[in-house]
Amino acid sequence: MLDKSSLLNGVSKYLERNVIYGNILIHRSLLRELEEESKEGMVSGDIALDEINRVKEMAERLLIGFDIVGETAGRDSNVVVRDYCKENGCTVVTSDELQRKMCDLIKVDCVLLQPLPDDKVVIEKFFDESTMSVHLKEDSRPKAKRGKPGEWEFVELSDKVISKPEMKHIVSDVVNSVRFVKGSFIEIERKGSMIIQLGTYRIVVTRPPLSDGWEMTVTRPVARRKMEDYSLDPKLLDKFKEHAEGIIIAGSPGMGKTTFAQALAEYYMELGKIVKTIESPRDMHLPSDITQYSKNYAEIGELHDILLLSRPDYTVYDEMRNDEDFKLYTDLRLAGIGMIGVVHATSPIDAIHRFVNRSDLGTIPNILDTVVFIKNGGVEKVYSLEMTVKVPSGLKEADLTRPVVEIKDFLNDKVEYEMYVFGEQTMIVPVKAGSLRGDSMENRLSKIVENVIPNASVSYEQGEYVVNIPKEEIGKFNRKLTSRLRKLEKKHNIRIRIRLSE
Template sequence: MLDKSSLLNGVSRYLEKNVIYGNILIHKSLVRELEEESRDGMVSGDIALEEINKVKEMSERLLIGFDIVGDGTKESDVALREFCQSKGCTVVTSDDLQRKMCDLMKVQCILLQPLPEDRISIETYFDENTMSVHLKEDSKPKAKRGKPGEWEFVELSSDPLTKADMKRIVSDVVNSVRFVKGSFIEIERKGSMIIQLGNYRIVVTRPPLSDGWEMTITRPVARRSMDDYSLDQRLLDKFRDHAEGIVIAGSPGMGKTTFAQALAEYYMRLGKIVKTIESPRDMHLPPDITQYSKNYAEIGELHDILLLSRPDYTVYDEMRNDEDFKLYTDLRLAGIGMIGVVHATSPIDAIHRFVSRVDLGTIPNILDTVVFIRNGTVEKVYSLEMIVKVPSGLREADLARPVVEIKDFLSDKAEYEMYVFGEQTMIVPVKSASGKGGDSMESRLNRIVENIIPDASVKYEEGEYVVNIPKEQIGKFNRKLTSRLRKLEKKHNIKIRIRLSE
């Protein structure tokens, strides 16, 4: 008698090769369960029903018996064990737990072992430069080849895949889960399935969720270390000494997760305890780093586990919803170093994700470093610091308030300021607050002033432009220059102050 696991493992192949033989029995409880699963859009139910049809056709060809027996009132695994116990038949399974239960009940059982020729069929679509493969019913198979940010979309065949082709490929993948180390079906929902097959991350969808059978297979092209990123030593020092609220941002496919993996291994080599939260598990990390799946635990359970296990750093991959940001915030405020990975088209967008979810005053304690990844490289790093000042662009001294400065880490220049104005939290570019941009306005003022006072200079300080004039040249400061400076102040809503220097 066949159970569901044997059907998913492709039991027809074992019949074909005479590895198992005899009359085939299918319990009605299993047929009923598979029918319900298939109607609900469960991929495994559809695959198992297809396998029953294969076995039935094969039994006619091999002249062996095929029968559907029993009743459909009990859970299938229990029903088939009881049936075999009473009738003296043998359970055929690929599930080790099923085998143990059969041994306990003294029911004969055959545990299917991998066949010698078993291999991962999808590997034929990959070469050393393939990042991902995209298969869909009635479409030609395609692949992304290259590396993050520098890839091309290529066709792998001129023949579109049929529905039967797609079902065969999905069935082969599910069959391969059992004999490939580190493989499991992580999630199965109505219309979709997520599978980890060795190094391959596979997403399967089917109607009615999608308009046809579809499979997306991704694989890490390269494993990078922190040394491969050629980072400034000051940034490495920051990571090592005082970066504990890190967010890695970037567009899809730009290499965020690859950098997060490299950073996790970097901390591991520094002797830190590192854990990850993933949904689904998508990182390829050494055994010393424990990877938790958010799909198998409640947020509260993960919170308790991480607080009690006391890791030095936790990598939170693919932060999307309020629950993700709340857990990141709670763990960070509890003193755990956090590394979050978020989708963002610009580095400032990553900070926007926190603004609506936490108080302004706590943001620098939660988030101290933003790393923006583009085309597999670190393009921008922001650091955050809170000070009390008059925000750039405002003039009155009584408007001083707590301001979070968002600085380019390497130049230490503020590019944005974040503060509460009225009841709204504002993120204001420092450059735009000065009219046409701090750097360009500073250059413009320098040109105007130096034409009249060659030794004078202009510098942007604390929200205003300071014109430094040597005392001995103050006589050159004439009405024409004063008039031009006042017009610029009014036109661009900036403040210009004159200061005498020695």
């Protein structure tokens, strides 16, 4: 008698090769269970029903018996199959180790299907050394991305369109392969979709009604990189080593964020740090010294408790998406755990925006101290965040002094954005050197003032431009100069103050 695991493992292959033989029995409870799963859009239910049809056709060809037996029961089909075999003296055929153990306990004959020696994964034929991902869909030609992050091309792998039966056969082969490929598991199965980790391949399967046809996307890391491969500025490496504890890795899909996160996790491990990861699904390829937790198999509160009690030095949070993810990242960071979060963002400032409505302004620099933006597989931008009290740039009145988070380009220490509360809204305002402040504005003011007062100087201090005029030359400060300075203030929304110097 076949159970569900044997069907998902492709039991028809074992019949065809005469690895197993005898009359085939299928229990009505299993059929009912698979029917319900298929109606609900579960991929595994559909695959198992297709396998039953293959087994039936093969039984007719091999001239062996095929029967549907038993009465539909409301219990788990594995239990029903065991009980039927115990009562009727038949043998359970399974690919599930737990099912085999239970059969041994109640003294029921059982055959555990072992991987066939020549089993190969069908999807491997679509890959070469430069293939990043393969995209398969019924009634479409197979396609692939080839190249490396940021430098890839989309190519057709064949002129032949994949039919629905072919597509379902490929999906079935992947599910069958989970058992004999090391490091493989079905991470998530929902109505209409399935996420599988098959060795180094991450596979997403969708089916109607969720999608308009059977579809499979297979991704694989093209290269495993070390921190040395990124040619990072020594100043940034020093920050990672000594100061960075709230790190966000941001970038568009396919740009190499997870690859950089893997390299950073291994870097900290080699520094003697305890590193763990939270993933959904688990698709990072890391040494066994790094424990990888799946968010799909634990509640957020459970992960919170585990990490607080085990106290890792760093936790890599891959693919942060919803409020729960950001809350867990924030709670663990404020508890003193070093955090490395990976988020989708089209610019580095967008990654910071994701925290604005989820955290108080005063806590953001404690949660985030380093934002790394990845583009085309490399580090394009690094921001650091610092809290200060000042008049925000662009505002003029001294009584508008408030806490301001300065977002700086880490490598040149120049402020590019300021974040502050204005009214009830948290603002992130760009600091434009050419219009509001910076060397170009200072140079422009200096030329205007020095044409009239040669010994005067201009400096930028606390959100305003200060014109320093020697006391003995104040007489040269005429109405025309005053008028030009006021026009600049109004045009560029800046503040200019006159100061007499000795």
